[in-house]
Amino acid sequence: MLIGAHVSPAGGLARAIERGVERGCRAIQIFNQSPRMWRPSTYREADVEAFRRAMADSPVDAVLIHTVYLLNCASEDAEIRAKSLASLVHSLRAGQALGARGVVLHAGSAKRGDAAHAIRRAGETIRRALAESERCQLHLENTAGAGGTLGRTLEELAELLAAAGGSRRLRVCLDSCHLLASGYDIRTPAGMDALVREIAARVGLERIGSLHLNDSQAPLGSNRDRHANIGQGQLGQRGCAAFLGTPALQQLPCVLETPGEKRGGAKREEVQLAVRLHERGVAARRRASARAAAASASAGRGGYKRR
Numbered sequence: 001m002l003i004g005a006h007v008s009p010a011g012g013l014a015r016a017i018e019r020g021v022e023r024g025c026r027a028i029q030i031f032n033q034s035p036r037m038w039r040p041s042t043y044r045e046a047d048v049e050a051f052r053r054a055m056a057d058s059p060v061d062a063v064l065i066h067t068v069y070l071l072n073c074a075s076e077d078a079e080i081r082a083k084s085l086a087s088l089v090h091s092l093r094a095g096q097a098l099g100a101r102g103v104v105l106h107a108g109s110a111k112r113g114d115a116a117h118a119i120r121r122a123g124e125t126i127r128r129a130l131a132e133s134e135r136c137q138l139h140l141e142n143t144a145g146a147g148g149t150l151g152r153t154l155e156e157l158a159e160l161l162a163a164a165g166g167s168r169r170l171r172v173c174l175d176s177c178h179l180l181a182s183g184y185d186i187r188t189p190a191g192m193d194a195l196v197r198e199i200a201a202r203v204g205l206e207r208i209g210s211l212h213l214n215d216s217q218a219p220l221g222s223n224r225d226r227h228a229n230i231g232q233g234q235l236g237q238r239g240c241a242a243f244l245g246t247p248a249l250q251q252l253p254c255v256l257e258t259p260g261e262k263r264g265g266a267k268r269e270e271v272q273l274a275v276r277l278h279e280r281g282v283a284a285r286r287r288a289s290a291r292a293a294a295a296s297a298s299a300g301r302g303g304y305k306r307r
């Protein structure tokens with residue numbers, strides 16, 4: 001698993017790699033435009049080259065681009081949908097230029113309207129964005145389910161993937177805080193196994209493209225999106241370790257989007273805590289499967305003796 005954090009590209013794209021290295025990241029995530037403005041930032045070729053060079057010389061092996069929160073691909077307002085489409089296409093092209101693993105998108109919100117119609121509109125916008133860009137993957141993030149946001153369940157993510165045409169470039173991004181808030185109890189290996197089975201059944205494990213590790217201030221099933229620092233929320237260190245140790249997720253990039261101290265985002269200490277919790281989660285899985293193997297071997301021997 002490539003663990004890292006959301007970082008700022010302020011001061012030049014390559015600065016994002018620097019910030020990732022300072023924090024001990026193997027993966028980073030950036031916004032490719034100002035989070036509060038529609039106007040996209042266009043990268044100069046020299047900046048893109050500097051970014052790629054800095055990345056090649058660093059331990060950072062995966063980059064994710066997060067679209068800004070203004071986007072609503074499902075909006076009833078055609079102008080908002082058109083702006084969302086333009087911004088999404090821009091992000092996908094930036095993702096391709098930077099060699100990103102994918103662009104992470106919150107598919108949109110139905111607001112108070114009908115979810116099925118909203119899913120259709122979001123699907124159409126996403127389908128067009130894929131058609132207007134070449135290769136970069138698009139990762140639909142599961143949401144906490146607040147205020148009509150689409151993608152709160154795996155069932156809804158599956159509907160979004162289908163509405164968007166099911167392209168091979170489509171993946172999902174699993175956010176641990178949003179999973180808990182939307183009612184998936186992922187705080188134990190058994191809970192994670194149940195989730196993985198549901199993912200396999202609804203969308204296929206190969207559709208998982210990236211992970212967000214965030215603790216949650218709000219409780220299970222609260223539908224509230226309130227990130228907490230790692231180990232300081234409802235997941236706790238054990239819950240985070242269970243999420244990170246899940247065998248099916250080991251090949252993925254995983255970035256923290258936590259508030260950090262003074263809301264400055266995750267720093268090195270927190271990324272290192274996540275790395276340790278990952279090791280703890282993987283070790284717990286290894287012990288559990290060794291115990292299971294020993295139990296089945298001794299059950300076998302017991303059977304033999306009885307005969």
Ligand SMILES: [Zn+2]
Pocket residue numbers: 141175212257
């Ligand atoms: Zn997230």
Ligand SMILES: [Zn+2]
Pocket residue numbers: 175177178225226227
């Ligand atoms: Zn969130």
